[in-house]
Structure formats: structure tokens, C-alpha cells
Amino acid sequence: xxxxxxxxxxxxxxxxxxxxxxxxxxxxxxxxxxxxxxxxxxxxxxxxxxxxxxxxxxxxxxxxxxxxxxxxxxxxxxxxxxxxxxxxxxxxxxxxxxxxxxxxxxxxxxxxxxxxxxxxxxxxxxxxxxxxxxxxxxxxxxxxxxxxxxxxxxxxxxxxxxxxxxxxxxxxxxxxxxxxxxxxxxxxxxxxxxxxxxxxxxxxxxxxxxxxxxxxxxxxxxxxxxxxxxxxxxxxxxxxxxxxxxxxxxxxxxxxxxxxxxxxxxxxxxxxxxxxxxxxxxxxxxxxxxxxxxxxxxxxxxxxxxxxxxxxxxxxxxxxxxxxxxxxxxxxxxxxxxxxxx
Numbered sequence: 378x379x380x381x382x383x384x385x386x387x388x389x390x391x392x393x394x395x396x397x398x399x400x401x402x403x404x405x406x407x408x409x410x411x412x413x414x415x416x417x418x419x420x421x422x423x424x425x426x427x428x429x430x431x432x433x434x435x436x437x438x439x440x441x442x443x444x445x446x447x448x449x450x451x452x453x454x455x456x457x458x459x460x461x462x463x464x465x466x467x468x469x470x471x472x473x474x475x476x477x478x479x480x481x482x483x484x485x486x487x488x489x490x491x492x493x494x495x496x497x498x499x500x501x502x503x504x505x506x507x508x509x510x511x512x513x514x515x516x517x518x519x520x521x522x523x524x525x526x527x528x529x530x531x532x533x534x535x536x537x538x539x540x541x542x543x544x545x546x547x548x549x550x551x552x553x554x555x556x557x558x559x560x561x562x563x564x565x566x567x568x569x570x571x572x573x574x575x576x577x578x579x580x581x582x583x584x585x586x587x588x589x590x591x592x593x594x595x596x597x598x599x600x601x602x603x604x605x606x607x608x609x610x611x612x613x614x615x616x617x618x619x620x621x622x623x624x625x626x627x628x629x630x631x632x633x634x635x636x637x638x639x640x641x642x643x644x645x646x647x648x649x650x651x652x653x654x655x656x657x658x659x660x661x662x663x664x665x666x667x668x669x670x671x672x673x674x675x676x677x678x679x680x681x682x683x684x685x686x687x688x689x690x691x692x693x694x695x696x697x698x699x700x701x702x703x704x705x706x707x708x709x710x711x712x713x714x715x716x717x718x719x
Contacts, residue, residue: 379676381696382605385541389434389672393462393679395693405647406698407626407680414654414688415463416443422469423448424455426659429683431492431599431668432462433499439670440520442490442501443467444683446659452488454503456520462670462679463691472501474515474523482525484513491667493539493600495548500573502537502550509557512537514573529568529576533557536565536596536613540636541603548573549636551582551597551610563594565612567637567717580637580717583629584710586614590625590646593617598626598666599680606700607633607640611666611680614646623662625649626682626692628703637717641707647699648682648692658685671696 397408416427430443441457445467454472457465476482490503498516501523505513509532515523529537529550536553543549547569555563564585569578585595591614601608608631616623625646632638650662665683672678676696684690 379695379697381676381700383671383673383676383678383696384603384605385601386434386671386673388674389670390674391437391461392670392672392675392677393691394677397693405643405645406702407647407692407694409648409652410463410691410693412463413652413690414684415691416465416689418687420465421467424467426687427455427467428686428689429489429665429667430457430681430689431490431501432670432681433492433494433668434670435520440492441465441668442472442492442503443689444488444490445471451486454487454490454501472515472523474525476525479522479524487513489536489665489667491538491600493541495539495541495543500539502539504535504537507532509533510535510555512552516573527574529570533560535560536598538597538600540608541600544634544636547571547578550576551601553594553596560594563596564712565595565597581712581719582631582637582717583612583639583642584712586627586642586644587708587710588644590614590616590623590649591627593622595627598682599669601631601636602669602671602678602696603633604630604696604700606704607631608636609696609700609703611647611669613665618662621662623650624665626664626666626680628699630700630703635716638715639709639713641704642709642713643703643706644708645706647694647702648680650685652684652690654688654690655684658687660686664690
């Protein structure tokens with residue numbers, strides 16, 4: 378029984394899980410699935426790579442929105458289905474987005490999707506072209522009809538992540554304002570909406586870090602997990618090296634009622650590229666979290682992450698252990714702990 382209570386999602390007895398290997402010597406209590414990657418190169422005709430993808434429980438199994446790099450180089454979003462959260466069947470056609478009238482309404486491209494259930498619907502958010510890189514959104518109740526919603530922000534923006542419930546009556550979304558290129562900067566911001574259409578009350582959440590592993594930029598990762606200690610957030614931090622950028626996974630805990638306030642922020646990365654499938658690929662040196670599954674009964678958490686912009690990897694942690702580690706190694710600054718209004 379976990380001392381830190383997971384308040385998101387309830388019981389998930391079939392969560393994918395593997396105990397921490399006895400010979401694991403990593404400092405942080407996050408360990409990789411020994412059979413990674415769970416989605417390899419060329420997973421099906423027409424798709425060269427799947428990575429940076431999101432997963433949710435659905436009807437006793439699992440559903441995923443997958444970033445599929447087509448063989449023409451254009452990214453798009455595909456659906457995947459799994460009974461165990463590890464072995465995936467991928468639908469051959471792109472998700473057929475429609476507008477509110479039911480007419481086809483496809484993005485020019487779409488990548489890095491997230492997926493979250495809020496009340497009785499599932500919401501997918503992704504990065505797309507809205508006269509520049511910005512955020513696209515769609516809603517579904519059956520994973521057959523995906524109705525696109527109004528784009529929440531003007532360009533330029535990436536890494537949109539919805540909270541799994543309303544806070545103080547408002548829907549909440551994390552995002553990372555950017556520019557038109559491969560942004561060499563970026564902080565995480567919070568926005569609120571009464572209806573998933575009009576977004577405002579923007580707040581600053583976290584600045585890029587002072588530590589090497591997140592000194593260039595940061596961005597939201599998996600949907601925040603509500604716990605008895607606050608919102609547990611797995612995010613990505615980026616460093617600059619003589620051989621390019623490196624993406625690692627970090628952890629923070631946000632205030633339950635005012636999530637723009639950071640309570641704890643781990644100065645150490647939780648996972649950084651070390652394995653061959655993280656260090657070798659289309660973009661070497663990437664661990665990019667996009668989703669978690671969690672079981673409130675056992676405190677188990679499964680983390681899905683993109684590896685080297687080529688593969689999907691899976692990692693595990695226990696909520697007690699990861700929260701304790703984040704708190705024990707927490708370093709925050711004024712920009713983190715203030716309300717985020719100036």
C-alpha cells in the first residue's frame with residue numbers, strides 16, 4: 378500500500394509492470410523495461426518510425442495516439458490498440474479528424490500527441506501548423522469520431538498537456554511558447570478555460586533550469602498525476618552539448634489548487650539517454666515523456682517516452698519512491714514558487 382495517494386485514474390490492475398532489476402544502479406527510482414523498445418522501426422507499411430506517443434486505459438485494455446513519421450517524412454497521428462500496454466496493433470490509416478459539422482478537417486501535419494480523459498470524453502492535443510507551429514485539439518468519446526476543437530493558442534507554441542480534471546471549475550493546460558524554428562529557449566506556462574474554447578488566465582509555471590540537463594529549455598510531458606502531495610509532473614529538460622541537444626526526463630510537484638506554483642522540483646534528471654535505442658536513432662540523445670499509466674491501489678506508474686525520435690520506450694516507478702526522491706533533491710527559484718503573474 379502506497380503512503381502517497383494517487384488520485385488520478387483509480388484502480389488499474391492490468392497496468393504494465395516490471396520490478397526494478399536487482400542490478401540497477403541508477404540514482405533515481407525510475408527504471409527501464411528490459412525489453413525496450415516496445416515499438417521498433419518500420420512498424421507498418423508507410424510508417425518509418427513511431428515515437429513521442431500517448432496512452433490511456435480503455436475498455437479493459439489500452440488505446441494510444443501515436444506520432445507516426447510517414448515514409449515521406451511528414452508526421453501524423455495514428456491510433457494503436459493493446460491488451461497489455463506493451464504489444465501494439467496500429468491502425469493503417471491516419472486518424473480521420475472532422476470539424477463540428479462532421480466534415481473532414483485534417484491538419485497539414487501533426488506530431489507529439491498527448492491524450493487525457495476528462496469527465497466523459499477523451500481529448501487529444503498535438504503540435505500542428507496554424508500559420509506556424511501551434512497546438513491542435515480534438516475530442517472523442519469512442520475513438521471512432523475525432524472532432525477538432527478551436528486551436529487554443531496563436532503561434533508559436535508546443536508541448537501542450539491537459540490536466541485530467543478541472544481545477545476551481547476551469548480546464549487547465551500546460552504549454553511551452555516557442556518560435557518558428559527549433560526553439561533554443563522555453564519555459565512552461567499554464568492556461569485556463571471554462572469551456573475548452575477560450576483560454577486565458579495565463580500563468581508562468583517553471584523556468585528552464587540552472588542545472589546542465591535542463592539549461593536550454595523545458596516542456597510539459599505526461600498529463601499531471603494528482604496525488605496527495607500535489608500534481609506530479611514528468612517533463613522534459615534539454616541541454617546543449619558539443620554534439621547537439623540532449624533531452625532528459627525530470628520531475629516536479631505542483632500545488633493542487635494553484636498549479637502555477639511549484640512545490641518541489643528535482644535538480645537531478647530522472648532518466649537520461651543511456652541505452653542504444655535512446656542514443657542512436659533519427660535524433661540521437663532523446664528521452665521524451667508523453668504519457669503515464671498509474672494504479673492507485675499499488676502506487677505503480679508506467680511512463681511512456683519517445684527514444685531518439687525513433688522508438689517508444691517504457692519505464693516504471695513507484696509513486697512513494699519518486700515523490701520522495703523529488704522532494705529530497707528539490708531546488709526551486711522565485712520564478713517557480715511564485716503565482717506566475719508579473
